[in-house]
Amino acid sequence: xxxxxxxxxxxxxxxxxxxxxxxxxxxxxxxxxxxxxxxxxxxxxxxxxxxxxxxxxxxxxxxxx
Numbered sequence: 001x002x003x004x005x006x007x008x009x010x011x012x013x014x015x016x017x018x019x020x021x022x023x024x025x026x027x028x029x030x031x032x033x034x035x036x037x038x039x040x041x042x043x044x045x046x047x048x049x050x051x052x053x054x055x056x057x058x059x060x061x062x063x064x065x
Contacts, residue, residue, distance in 0.1 A: 026050065
C-alpha cells in the first residue's frame with residue numbers, strides 16, 4: 001500500500017476516535033454527575049455542549065490544513 005494512504009487512514013482513525021471519545025466521555029461523566037447531584041439531564045446536556053464545541057474546534061483546525 002501507498003505510505004501516504006496509510007498515513008491518511010491513521011489520521012482519519014485518530015480524528016474519528018477523538019470525536020467519538022469526546023462524546024462518550026461527556027455522556028459517561030454527565031450521567032455520573034447527574035446521579036451524584038440528583039439533577040436528571042442537566043450535566044449531560046452541559047457536557048455534550050462542551051463536547052460539541054471541542055469537536056467543532058478540532059474539525060475547523062483540520063479544515064484549515
